[in-house]
Amino acid sequence: MIAIGIDIGGTSIKGAAVDSNGRVYEKFSLPFIKGEPGEITIRKLAETVKEYIGAQKLDNKIVGIGIGCPGTLDVEKGIVNYSNNLCWNELHVADIFKEILPYPVRLTNDANAASLGEAKFGAGKSYETIIMLTLGTGVGGGIIINGKLFEGNQGKGGELGHTVLVVDGEPCTCGRKGCFEAYSSATALIRETKKAMLANKRSLMWKVSPEIELVGGRVVFEAAAQGDKSAQKVLDTYIKYLGEGILNYCNIFRPNVIVLSGGIANAGDALFDPLNQYIKERNYGYQSTPEVKVVPAELGYDSGKIGAAALFFE
């Protein structure tokens, strides 16, 4: 079985044919042109897919087209209701595709697509119940139950970054205060790094990143590794809040595994060792509750494409 998997992002749109073993065929991409009307972008995309399918000689083999897209979607109707990143509003993606191509089209949130990819063919492939968290500008999430993506009513569940961890805490982009995202995103880590730098001008963090505007998620990891106490404190606090949020998802879902992706998840053992220790020490319900391992994602940038295609392999 072969499906087309497409990953729509704010700078480019990427896609490929993917088979039901997770093998990725030759890839295609087109730039995302800011300001272009969404309907035109989708028409161009559908034409690109049509040409690709022809060039790859896959006309009779494609079972469907899966699309991962940021924003609030109506997955049942194939509509992007609203995407802040893409500046799309009530865009009927599936309908436009169907004018150009004869295959069924399924839409899902980009974080869901990446989660399904990891669940089927990446870090979660041996397991039934998987929670994935993407620690990027925000915190995206995906819920896989018995190997299937769970999306909630109209596909609008799975907003795992938008659960309050501190009532009346840090403001969140969603309008509430104290969301998991406001403590565990790369944005939150960078915010706290900058605060700690301004509070301690002698911190090694200034050596790692002399320009405070250019501070990224790695600064605390590098400075802490060199023994900087201010950096270590930022890191400990980050791991504490990330750990508390993850423990919440352990208690709600008791999944087989929790997969972390996004830039921060590339930090390796410096992140995963203390994080797993934090979670192990606070495991729920005496000895009889199975521990949940937190592991890094494995598919990198392909997870979205693979997962979007995998909407047809469930």
Place this chain on the structure above:
Amino acid sequence: MIAIGIDIGGTSIKGAAVDSNGRVYEKFSLPFIKGEPGEITIRKLAETVKEYIGAQKLDNKIVGIGIGCPGTLDVEKGIVNYSNNLCWNELHVADIFKEILPYPVRLTNDANAASLGEAKFGAGKSYETIIMLTLGTGVGGGIIINGKLFEGNQGKGGELGHTVLVVDGEPCTCGRKGCFEAYSSATALIRETKKAMLANKRSLMWKVSPEIELVGGRVVFEAAAQGDKSAQKVLDTYIKYLGEGILNYCNIFRPNVIVLSGGIANAGDALFDPLNQYIKERNYGYQSTPEVKVVPAELGYDSGKIGAAALFFE
């Protein structure tokens, strides 16, 4: 189809035959004798069920025996790993039953059983995805996805009361700090009521309950209805934290409905009106995200029995 549904509690064990339309037959019960070895209690229970099935002439109609039980269970093996309320430890409930009766036995957490009952035949019966929260001594939870109970690895998920809402907040019975349960249980409401009474000796709460040791969950509702400002403040805060926890479950699951049970849920409009208003005002994701209605449970004390039996009707 008919199954036996059993609800094990710390003072009595109740059961009945239930058919696949949710109709409850004649009920039976036996006292829960504190200090009696669990194996003896379960043998007596199984003998009671055997007699009941004979007396009701249901021998050839029973498809299984469902049991709801508090504590940490291994639902796959039919074992109660640990129950603080019942003082049971590694009790092989299903195995004991099978020595006495020829029917399949399924165990689930008591909160899960009640949730499945409400989902199939009560407040959730028209819906696919239902979250139930039981606001009692603690906060129990149940997750129903596409009409089926979701329990997590070994049946140890669904601990919806044990998700941190305030990092480093009020201590919780589970060992963590700031859990939803520590703000939204009847115990939490009573704790805050007592605090407010001690801080204001002229509050009407003292009229409603002159003996502070006897304060129950209704005191703030009664005093607030009479215009007492201290009581209103306790109630507003309670609704805020309960609302924040419920909003979290809306964003995670985007269920069709959230059902509340337990003593506090009997407070009627004085609870549900401001709670639904709080949630409506903070609904996620602009206009396009469906609102989630919070409603009271409908089956009362029968929900556990009905839901335990319904483990065989999924």
